[in-house]
Amino acid sequence: MGIEGEPLIYEPCPCCGYRTVEESAGYDVCPNCYWEDDGNDDPTKYSSVNHLTLQQGRDNFKQMGASDPAYIDIVNKHPNKYLKA
Template identity: 45%
Template sequence: MEKYTCPCCGYKTLEEGTRDSYEICKVCYWEDDFVQNEDPDFEGGANEVSLRQAQRNFKIYGASEERFKDSVVEPSLGGYEKDENFKPL
């Protein structure tokens, strides 16, 4: 099954490539949200923090928010690959 890139962490974890699936990434715990994909500085909606802030948080905590750091899966343990074309905001 093809996996799609999470807009927060850049790992191929999502099963739907629609950008509005509300799937939760197992690597960073970002919830895929159309509004936040269109406006990466929007805070609220499916995620409390903006996509831009979630990307920063992922670098620091390994999760989209510090409170999720114990809920995420290590990419190598989950068999998730980084999208080589992913570029953070």
């Protein structure tokens, strides 16, 4: 039995940088940091779907492993299963 087709190459999450997003700006939620990719790549612009700026999400991820403290218990605890962009 073989595998057919092309492998799916994920896009990097704008918040954590791991390849977890199927389509950039497709409103996918990253299982690694729980950032919803709304297409905003300006770190200073407020994201209405995430309720904070991308820079705040990045800082939160570096400090606690989630884009927002509210998601600390539901994010993936094994980020090494994803490729870093």
